[in-house]
Amino acid sequence: MGTVCLKERLQVEPNSIQKVDEKEEDEEVISEFPQEDEEGQEIQLSHFIMLRNLGKGSYGKVMLVQHRVSQKLYAMKVLIKSAVKTSSQKKHIQTERKVLEITNHNFITKLHYAFQSKTKLYLIMEFVSGGELFYHLKLKGRMTEKKMKFYAAEILVGLDYLHKENIIYRDLKPENILLDSDGHIKLCDFGLSKICSMGDMYAKSICGTFEYIAPEIILGEMYTKCCDWWTYGALLFDMLTGRPPFYQLSRKQIMEFATVKDIEIPSYLSEEAIDLLKNLLKRNPEERLGGQRDAQEIYEHPFFKDIDFQKIERKEIDPPYDLGNERPFKFFDQNLIRKSSVHDTPVTELGRFQDFSNFTYNGDKLSNECNKLLIIH
Known part of the structure; x- marks a missing residue:
């Protein structure tokens, strides 16, 4: 899967293999995070403006969104809970969510927010514009x-x-x-x-x-x-x-x-x-x-x-490909990009795995709190 992975890979494609042993399948990935933004408000879908489609997969889709207050662009991955059919699939979602939480590096995609509704999971990732x-x-x-x-x-x-x-x-x-x-x-x-x-x-x-x-x-x-x-x-x-x-x-x-x-x-x-x-x-x-x-x-x-x-x-060496001058969204599926309908499709079926505990995440709030501590000390 990936944040801004413009083709969802959570569910392994036909040329992939995926067999999880029972012991590993039962392990629960635990994470604990604040559930509000910097103003104390719960992170939710209404904080973002949906701009265009970027990709789709078996579990949902990826959209370019803009934060209403900061005006920053993100890639929002929407996962439909009812599409998560097995406990191993649920574990894969939890594992990715945990990996994105504990990593912080120039060459790893960054998770900014995560939240859920009764029917869906939302991952708000950095928007990586150069494609795969x-x-x-x-x-x-x-x-x-x-x-x-x-x-x-x-x-x-x-x-x-x-x-x-x-x-x-x-x-x-x-x-x-x-x-x-x-x-x-x-x-x-x-x-x-x-x-x-x-x-x-x-x-x-x-x-x-x-x-x-x-x-x-x-x-x-x-x-x-x-x-x-x-x-x-x-x-x-x-x-x-x-x-x-x-x-x-x-x-x-x-x-x-x-x-x-x-x-x-x-x-x-x-x-x-x-x-x-x-x-x-x-x-x-x-x-x-x-x-x-x-x-x-x-x-x-x-x-x-x-x-x-x-x-x-430190990213001090120039890459062989300079993508900065390319037209916007050139490296995305153009059939999806051109679709005029951009909205979060309603889902009525709640799905088997409704509860993804400790899924909510506000990486920006944690980063700001860390910076404040650095300034104070």
Whole structure:
């Protein structure tokens, strides 16, 4: 899913797999937040003006909205409760909501508000205007190594941050990487993520998107955050070749690649790029690049020898694509954008999961309170 993910991914699409074990399915994601805005008023739909449609999915839709007081633009994701059919789907919503709460980074989409009605859930996210990396790959084809290296570096920093927060992403792919107006990346859609607790850094749920999924997940083995480095390698493969490693393969063929066959890496790539991909796409997680010292091993790889990761993290290096001069909403589904009807469609069915406890959130209020403390002290 993602905030401003212009295609909802909460419900896994046909080429994704999603099987949650009973123990993990029963775990409740808890969060506690203030339920009012800075004026003490409860956050609600009437605080926002709906401007246009941005995207739709199985659970609802995404709209561009404007806060009536601040005039700021946001992406509002509306989820219909009755579309949440199982407890595992509910858990995915709660997980994403929790991940967005506990993260704060340049390369992670930001949640500003969350609230609910009897029939719907509302996530008010930052509006990321550059669309999905998937769109740009489809438009321009495979990237040069120079361009890929920039985005690979930003994605690496974002993944490293998630891992340091004890979060296994599990669904890194071009559709879940957004570009802001300057061309920098934003990771989104954390519904399939695993928030690890101290002493429990393993997962066993079978979930992800088939073309990018790590072998240990496909085989149903216990796995760690190292699974993200396989997926990262598959993503880089896609960016450099124009297709993911398991593109258009059947599930049986993917199982064969996961257990027996090696992925063929094109010889037209540089030696450093080939070596990086080979080491990221090792079937054995312990032998995989990142398997021992996590992101640090990848930072040190020769492919990134000319990258200043501190400048990358501070967004001090200009992206290859400058999206600032593009016409508004160019990177969105134009059929949706052109629709004249922009409103929050009423839903009469309450749905099975009416109560999403502790869903309300006001990130702006928390940020302002933190700033006040910094000024006082």
